[in-house]
Amino acid sequence: MEQITPQELKARLDRREAPMLLDVREDWETKLCRLPNAMHIPIEEI
Template identity: 45%
Template sequence: MNIKSITPTEVAEKLNQKHPLFLLDVRESNEVAICRLENSVHIPMNLIPLYLDKIPDEIDIVLYCHHGVRSLNVANYLAENGFDTDYLYNLSGGIDAWALTVDTQMPRY
């Protein structure tokens, strides 16, 4: 699959420009309790198959996890299950990169 990467800075710019994004957090609940992106939807990676109908299509979807590995796997899974790769983006470096570059006050783990 050809899943596009997007940097934290690019996501922040899109959000500032009110570009419609579906932020999909695929981390575990204990990770989300530490930090999360505002207005993101949390569906743990292992529950994605049960919630495919809760994920919109025809809108840019930015998937993220801690460092970007799990979210890339989920993005590939979505593509294999009919989601258009034109709308799928993996947050490069995950929420950790976001905390390092966009929101330096965000707790890291």
């Protein structure tokens, strides 16, 4: 699994690349800020 910075993600999205984004934050964190097109699987489930 590749880890990238938020800045690199933005650059890839700006280039219209379609990375698979896995959001491993807690449920309460995703309620604060949702990441469009991300697959949410809490880290404790992995």
